[in-house]
Amino acid sequence: MKLPRAVQNLIEKFEKLPGVGPKSAQRLVFYLLHNPDHELEDFAQKLLLLKKNTFLCDICHNVSETNPCSVCDDPTRDENILCVVEHPLDVLALERSNSYKGKYHVLHGSIAPLNNIGPDQLFLHDISKRFNGVKELIIATNPTMEGEATALYITEYLTQQKGFDVENIIISRIGHGLPIGADIEYADGVTLSRALEGRRKI
Amino acid sequence: MKLPRAVQNLIEKFEKLPGVGPKSAQRLVFYLLHNPDHELEDFAQKLLLLKKNTFLCDICHNVSETNPCSVCDDPTRDENILCVVEHPLDVLALERSNSYKGKYHVLHGSIAPLNNIGPDQLFLHDISKRFNGVKELIIATNPTMEGEATALYITEYLTQQKGFDVENIIISRIGHGLPIGADIEYADGVTLSRALEGRRKI
Numbered sequence: 591m592k593l594p595r596a597v598q599n600l601i602e603k604f605e606k607l608p609g610v611g612p613k614s615a616q617r618l619v620f621y622l623l624h625n626p627d628h629e630l631e632d633f634a635q636k637l638l639l640l641k642k643n644t645f646l647c648d649i650c651h652n653v654s655e656t657n658p659c660s661v662c663d664d665p666t667r668d669e670n671i672l673c674v675v676e677h678p679l680d681v682l683a684l685e686r687s688n689s690y691k692g693k694y695h696v697l698h699g700s701i702a703p704l705n706n707i708g709p710d711q712l713f714l715h716d717i718s719k720r721f722n723g724v725k726e727l728i729i730a731t732n733p734t735m736e737g738e739a740t741a742l743y744i745t746e747y748l749t750q751q752k753g754f755d756v757e758n759i760i761i762s763r764i765g766h767g768l769p770i771g772a773d774i775e776y777a778d779g780v781t782l783s784r785a786l787e788g789r790r791k792i
Numbered sequence: 793m794k795l796p797r798a799v800q801n802l803i804e805k806f807e808k809l810p811g812v813g814p815k816s817a818q819r820l821v822f823y824l825l826h827n828p829d830h831e832l833e834d835f836a837q838k839l840l841l842l843k844k845n846t847f848l849c850d851i852c853h854n855v856s857e858t859n860p861c862s863v864c865d866d867p868t869r870d871e872n873i874l875c876v877v878e879h880p881l882d883v884l885a886l887e888r889s890n891s892y893k894g895k896y897h898v899l900h901g902s903i904a905p906l907n908n909i910g911p912d913q914l915f916l917h918d919i920s921k922r923f924n925g926v927k928e929l930i931i932a933t934n935p936t937m938e939g940e941a942t943a944l945y946i947t948e949y950l951t952q953q954k955g956f957d958v959e960n961i962i963i964s965r966i967g968h969g970l971p972i973g974a975d976i977e978y979a980d981g982v983t984l985s986r987a988l989e990g991r992r993k994i
Contacts, residue, residue, distance in 0.1 A: 593884065594857040596845035600838045607820050618809050619842070620881055623855060627843055634836035636802045640821070641829055643798035653825060655796040679822055682795065
């Protein structure tokens, strides 16, 4: 016995999503089978509108409803600080922390040679176009191998650019160490060594 | 900063799916944002076709491309045995085992008073219409509280029906015990007690 073609087709679509295995895909599709027709139509409609009604901001490349996005367009935000992140969701997380009032630059990934992603596949080289008046560049890529490599590449690339003002622009890396609420006992060695390196006078 | 409306809408749709939390829904939608337009159109199309191109078989209530379904319509399958399961995926699992050649009856759920699901919300009472020539009824609902309650209800309901031939129709419950490959050491008490009850002479 085979599954109906329409069911199998949708299972294959769900299987392609990250973190959804064949079993979860089956469960999701059979769940949807019990949904009323108008729910499925609504779901389909929202899939179609996803890319039609969103833009990548030409300045920071964040996903937005407008172009330029609301952050780039906001005169109250500090134009002197630029925070470089990997993904749009990283912007959301930083905004949620309510502790950053500068502007962003979204790379849309990190340098990962194993996945054939080099600097040219990212919105990386145009950071250098955004240096008008910028005093600090915070590199907030993830503390993973790819994120660290990307941070290193950005630093080297920018300092080699003509017109890069080494004396007046600070390039910094977001702080690494123990997350709040963590237990030193269970922290891994690399995190602890980074936490010691990043210690601050109290 | 807020997420674009189109992104938020789709996240809400994904959040409604079973086992998909707010974080996974976000990740899925941002993954889809990097998909080409035709992929999203294809996904939407397949959602729309899901219910249009599938039917519930009028006889066994399994999800199918045809009505009656391929199992009910197959003259080589044994009409004398009927296996009652909770979900269409259970049929698939039993078919995969290649050890059952009878027909099925899909309840589409189990009796769960806490979720307001009683016998009337299931395809349960019409099992009695399928007794023409049936010699055995295997109740293969899940070995959970709801599944056991459903099995008990079916047994009591059917034996009270007029025309139910107690002497010639066997009602059986699928075997419970240790799954193949399991370790007695780690088996829970209920499973072990069921395994002892269900012991067979070798």
